Amino acid sequence: MRARKFTPVLASLAALATVMSLTACGSGSSSSSGAQGDADNAEITFWGWDSGGSMSKLIAAFEKANPGITVKFSSTGNAENTQTALANAVAAGKGAPDVVMLEDATVMQFAVTGDLVDLKQYGAADEADKFVSGPWNMLQYNGDPYGMPIDSGPEVLFYNKAVFDKAGVNADDIKTWDDYYEAAKKIRATGSYITNNSGSSMDYQPFTAQAAQAGAKPWTVDGDNITIDMNDEGMQKYTAFWQKLIDEDLVDTSIANWSDDWNRALNDGTIASLTIGAWMPVNLMSGAPDQSGNWRVMQLPQWTEGEDYTAEDGGSSLAISSQSTNQAAAYKFIEYMTLGDGAVTMSETGTFPALKSILNSDSFVDPDSDANKTTNEYFGGQNVNKILAEAAQRPVNTFQYLPYNSFAQTEYGDDISPAYTGKETLADAFKTYGEKLAEHGTQEGYTVTNKD
Amino acid sequence: MQAQGEPRVNRRRRDWRGWKFMWPFAAVFLFVTVIPIFYAIYISFFQNRMIGGTVFVGFANYVRLFKDPLFWSAVGRVALFTVVQVPIMLFLAALMALALDSMKLYGTKFFRISSFMPYAVPAVVSTMIWAFMYSAKYGLVGSLNDWFGTHLNVLSPSVLLAAIGNINTWEFTGYNMLIFYSSLSTIPHSLYEAAAIDGASEWQIVRRIKLPELKGSLAITVIFSIIGSFQLFNEPSIMQNMVPGNAISSSYTPNMYAYTLSFSGGQTNYAAALAIVMAIITMAIAYLVQLKSMKEQMN
Numbered sequence: 144m145r146a147r148k149f150t151p152v153l154a155s156l157a158a159l160a161t162v163m164s165l166t167a168c169g170s171g172s173s174s175s176s177g178a179q180g181d182a183d184n185a186e187i188t189f190w191g192w193d194s195g196g197s198m199s200k201l202i203a204a205f206e207k208a209n210p211g212i213t214v215k216f217s218s219t220g221n222a223e224n225t226q227t228a229l230a231n232a233v234a235a236g237k238g239a240p241d242v243v244m245l246e247d248a249t250v251m252q253f254a255v256t257g258d259l260v261d262l263k264q265y266g267a268a269d270e271a272d273k274f275v276s277g278p279w280n281m282l283q284y285n286g287d288p289y290g291m292p293i294d295s296g297p298e299v300l301f302y303n304k305a306v307f308d309k310a311g312v313n314a315d316d317i318k319t320w321d322d323y324y325e326a327a328k329k330i331r332a333t334g335s336y337i338t339n340n341s342g343s344s345m346d347y348q349p350f351t352a353q354a355a356q357a358g359a360k361p362w363t364v365d366g367d368n369i370t371i372d373m374n375d376e377g378m379q380k381y382t383a384f385w386q387k388l389i390d391e392d393l394v395d396t397s398i399a400n401w402s403d404d405w406n407r408a409l410n411d412g413t414i415a416s417l418t419i420g421a422w423m424p425v426n427l428m429s430g431a432p433d434q435s436g437n438w439r440v441m442q443l444p445q446w447t448e449g450e451d452y453t454a455e456d457g458g459s460s461l462a463i464s465s466q467s468t469n470q471a472a473a474y475k476f477i478e479y480m481t482l483g484d485g486a487v488t489m490s491e492t493g494t495f496p497a498l499k500s501i502l503n504s505d506s507f508v509d510p511d512s513d514a515n516k517t518t519n520e521y522f523g524g525q526n527v528n529k530i531l532a533e534a535a536q537r538p539v540n541t542f543q544y545l546p547y548n549s550f551a552q553t554e555y556g557d558d559i560s561p562a563y564t565g566k567e568t569l570a571d572a573f574k575t576y577g578e579k580l581a582e583h584g585t586q587e588g589y590t591v592t593n594k595d
Numbered sequence: 596m597q598a599q600g601e602p603r604v605n606r607r608r609r610d611w612r613g614w615k616f617m618w619p620f621a622a623v624f625l626f627v628t629v630i631p632i633f634y635a636i637y638i639s640f641f642q643n644r645m646i647g648g649t650v651f652v653g654f655a656n657y658v659r660l661f662k663d664p665l666f667w668s669a670v671g672r673v674a675l676f677t678v679v680q681v682p683i684m685l686f687l688a689a690l691m692a693l694a695l696d697s698m699k700l701y702g703t704k705f706f707r708i709s710s711f712m713p714y715a716v717p718a719v720v721s722t723m724i725w726a727f728m729y730s731a732k733y734g735l736v737g738s739l740n741d742w743f744g745t746h747l748n749v750l751s752p753s754v755l756l757a758a759i760g761n762i763n764t765w766e767f768t769g770y771n772m773l774i775f776y777s778s779l780s781t782i783p784h785s786l787y788e789a790a791a792i793d794g795a796s797e798w799q800i801v802r803r804i805k806l807p808e809l810k811g812s813l814a815i816t817v818i819f820s821i822i823g824s825f826q827l828f829n830e831p832s833i834m835q836n837m838v839p840g841n842a843i844s845s846s847y848t849p850n851m852y853a854y855t856l857s858f859s860g861g862q863t864n865y866a867a868a869l870a871i872v873m874a875i876i877t878m879a880i881a882y883l884v885q886l887k888s889m890k891e892q893m894n
Contacts, residue, residue, distance in 0.1 A: 227858045234863070255645055343841040367646050397839035404839070407733045546645060553845050553859040560841030583860065588646030 182471035184211035191244025197492040239464040241473040247281040254284040260463040265474040277455040277539040290460035291481040292497035296420030297534040305437040306415040327393040336395040342563035343399035344556030352454035355542035373577035406430035420456035425493040639868035656868035677824040680760040692775035711769040778812040814888035
């Protein structure tokens with residue numbers, strides 16, 4: 144009756160605890176246990192990132208206009224962390240916020256598994272015409288909206304005029320990607336690179352944007368069926384072009400977007416231009432302050448002379464998690480942030496709007512407004528917002544994202560970067576990428592056809 | 596005889612009294628470590644698909660794991676890392692401990708603290724600063740390149756693992772040195788006096804008195820280091836975006852692979868199977884090492 148008896152006691156305790164935990168954990172399946180709740184009185188939780196630094200101001204204004212609703216904002220850092228946090232809450236079956244900020248490309252991922260609320264029941268579908276089509280289309284699943292766009296990211300060409308002048312390149316002559324290629328050669332001769340691309344997961348968004356602009360459809364999703372085609376006409380155009388740039392050492396393949404090296408290279412002129420979303424100015428101003436006055440912006444080069452397409456590079460939205468029991472109040476907040484005064488405030492603090500009314504407004508393109516003055520100064524006096532607003536209204540080829548977009552993004556870095564370091568051709572890298580995407584889709588229960 | 600009854604009663608009372616202190620830790624340990632392990636084993640027999648929900652699949656995840664080239668190359672990588680980095684680090688730690696203990700060093704206290712300080716710096720901070728220094732364009736290596744006209748790139752794929760090993764060694768040598776140093780401090784000074792009387796040289800003292808004493812703590816540090824190196828995650832994960840050419844893939848080490856599978860790929864069940872298999876591999880190796888060292892100690 145001493146220590147020896149202790150072991151079976153311990154073992155049975157452990158077994159009991161395990162059984163308890165299994166029953167508790169096992170019940171955490173996906174749920175639509177939410178409710179509309181009271182539209183006028185609620186406390187809603189909001190997860191997102193606060194890149195403009197204006198969240199507290201926005202929330203204060205909303206609460207003033209809606210005295211019964213309080214908003215608890217938790218900054219979840221960045222898009223990736225927010226989406227991971229939401230995935231964890233969904234897996235646990237509880238803890239998800241009422242309103243969540245998500246990158247447009249990941250909305251479908253959560254909509255497919257029923258973790259986001261269909262906003263049609265709150266009248267969201269009627270607001271379609273108020274937004275530019277690029278971001279709006281990305282938030283539709285089965286024809287219904289699952290998120291409301293906060294911003295849009297039409298791609299434009301930002302370039303360092305000082306470096307261009309030194310290389311003897313006239314940016315106004317760059318109308319097509321072939322012109323871009325010629326300019327790249329001239330710039331390389333001066334020691335700088337026209338741009339960077341290392342095929343990392345941070346270069347995934349620009350890839351989807353530029354491939355979309357070329358009319359490529361590397362994947363199509365139709366309910367439970369996915370078709371992968373890394374070799375369609377648009378993809379071939381894209382791959383051939385970038386292979387040329389890689390082979391002739393015209394792009395810096397050692398620097399990934401958003402790395403510290405990237406900021407420094409932009410700051411000292413070794414990266415001469417960026418084809419990236421219209422939300423870039425505020426990042427450029429903070430990351431490359433030494434180049435103030437040197438940068439300019441213009442429309443994206445085209446694949447065929449005379450066309451005027453752009454593409455969506457990134458963009459975020461607000462959605463309601465299906466666990467929310469305050470969905471009506473949550474939608475009120477979303478309305479404020481995306482359609483109402485909140486959208487206007489955000490556009491004044493660095494967010495590039497998705498609302499047509501703001502893009503077309505006089506104050507948005509007014510070069511003398513405070514917000515615009517600082518930006519335009521950095522861009523040597525150019526009326527930046529005028530050009531960006533033009534870009535936002537350009538036609539965009541519809542581009543679908545995979546329901547497992549975050550996997551596609553991570554896998555892109557693993558599979559495509561060997562091509563940028565010269566270990567294989569870009570076409571082969573995309574072939575491997577297609578196979579991996581197909582494999583993952585099959586594992587997730589989709590019926591996948593790989594047209595390779 | 597009363598002596599026979601007393602030990603019995605004492606032992607039983609000692610048992611439960613001990614648990615009065617232990618139960619908070621035991622409870623937390625149970626819920627935070629033991630139960631998640633059982634839960635991981637449980638979910639590794641399922642798959643949670645986007646189309647079809649949660650499905651029981653038996654050993655399918657394990658079969659997929661054994662055929663997975665990414666997993667095995669990651670295991671190979673950390674195994675190589677361990678085999679090279681652990682001996683180097685422990686050798687340096689032992690050297691430093693012996694130097695400190697020799698009492699012939701000026702500024703013993705300073706060296707004791709300063710060699711332990713890297714351990715106190717958070718891994719994220721250490722790794723980021725080292726990665727900045729390693730940058731061949733804008734870091735310390737870049738500056739060295741400019742001064743000496745060289746073209747060193749310590750972050751190129753062929754030497755990347757060694758660069759990470761360097762950071763790891765810098766971080767943990769002090770910690771291991773402290774363990775060695777404290778076991779050296781337990782040697783009674785009468786042994787040194789006896790050796791001096793017998794006319795032993797410094798090197799003979801080290802070889803015959805100090806090194807055998809280190810063998811005990813060596814067993815511990817070796818096992819901790821092996822387990823730690825197999826779990827390599829912090830350094831490569833933080834350096835992922837800072838390394839040119841994307842040399843650190845998302846499955847660079849087994850832990851990174853499990854992380855990517857869970858949070859990017861949404862395949863937590865497969866990641867659980869991976870974690871279980873990794874744990875078994877690590878435990879097997881640690882056990883083998885312990886067996887060997889126990890045999891040595893018994894001789």
